[in-house]
Amino acid sequence: xxxxxxxxxxxxxxxxxxxxxxxxxxxxxxxxxxxxxxxxxxxxxxxxxxxxxxxxxxxxxxxxxxxxxxxxxxxxxxxxxxxxxxxxxxxxxxxxxxxxxxxxxxxxxxxxx
Amino acid sequence: xxxxxxxxxxxxxxxxxxxxxxxxxxxxxxxxxxxxxxxxxxxxxxxxxxxxxxxxxxxxxxxxxxxxxxxxxxxxxxxxxxxxxxxxxxxxxxxxxxxxxxxxxxxxxxxx
Numbered sequence: 595x596x597x598x599x600x601x602x603x604x605x606x607x608x609x610x611x612x613x614x615x616x617x618x619x620x621x622x623x624x625x626x627x628x629x630x631x632x633x634x635x636x637x638x639x640x641x642x643x644x645x646x647x648x649x650x651x652x653x654x655x656x657x658x659x660x661x662x663x664x665x666x667x668x669x670x671x672x673x674x675x676x677x678x679x680x681x682x683x684x685x686x687x688x689x690x691x692x693x694x695x696x697x698x699x700x701x702x703x704x705x706x707x
Numbered sequence: 708x709x710x711x712x713x714x715x716x717x718x719x720x721x722x723x724x725x726x727x728x729x730x731x732x733x734x735x736x737x738x739x740x741x742x743x744x745x746x747x748x749x750x751x752x753x754x755x756x757x758x759x760x761x762x763x764x765x766x767x768x769x770x771x772x773x774x775x776x777x778x779x780x781x782x783x784x785x786x787x788x789x790x791x792x793x794x795x796x797x798x799x800x801x802x803x804x805x806x807x808x809x810x811x812x813x814x815x816x817x818x819x
Contacts, residue, residue, distance in 0.1 A: 598749075628807070630810070636812055636813075637711075637713075637797055637810040637811050637812040637813045638750070638797065638799075638810040639810070640807060640808075640809065640810075643807060683749055683750075685749075687808075694740070694752045694755065694763050694765070695740070695742075695750070695752060695799075695808055696752070697742075697749030697750045697751075698749050699747075699748055699749045700747075700748070700749050
């Protein structure tokens with residue numbers, strides 16, 4: 595079946611530190627992969643996506659590369675800011691299951707000045 | 708362009724009651740999906756509606772039901788509420804052939 599596994603949090607970093615949040619997946623077909631971000635009290639916002647192997651999604655300084663050989667889609671950012679504090683969700687969408695999204699459990703990030 | 712909107716923002720119900728949550732999809736989107744997000748967890752897929760028909764369902768009991776209207780807005784109905792139904796309910800819309808889902812702000816339901 596389909597599933598997403600994220601590194602457990604919470605993660606606390608100092609401002610300007612390097613961020614990596616690990617995400618691995620299992621899928622029955624050829625999934626599209628996504629990172630969503632959720633700020634306190636809000637819904638999910640699309641951060642970036644990749645639809646096929648070796649694609650790199652990027653947005654707001656965040657990036658993630660679709661690695662089929664390692665079934666991974668790790669999120670990275672070179673220099674985090676306090677405003678990046680949020681919960682980050684990795685997700686996949688697999689064509690055989692239509693538009694259903696499978697989410698990881700989320701990784702909470704706190705950036706301290 | 709108007710994004711996905713949901714109403715109400717918060718709701719308190721008692722066990723055994725029924726609740727209806729509403730969602731207006733983003734302009735140009737004809738597919739609506741509903742998710743339940745328990746505290747500290749990732750969203751879990753409830754079901755999806757495409758052109759007013761249910762188009763996939765997750766592992767939720769039949770007391771979770773829905774509708775989609777000709778303008779592509781949608782309702783989620785939950786009967787016989789249980790304490791474990793307390794969660795954030797998220798609606799997401801998408802163009803059917805395009806895989807990106809855009810989420811609304813959610814409705815936070817508390818069942819006492």
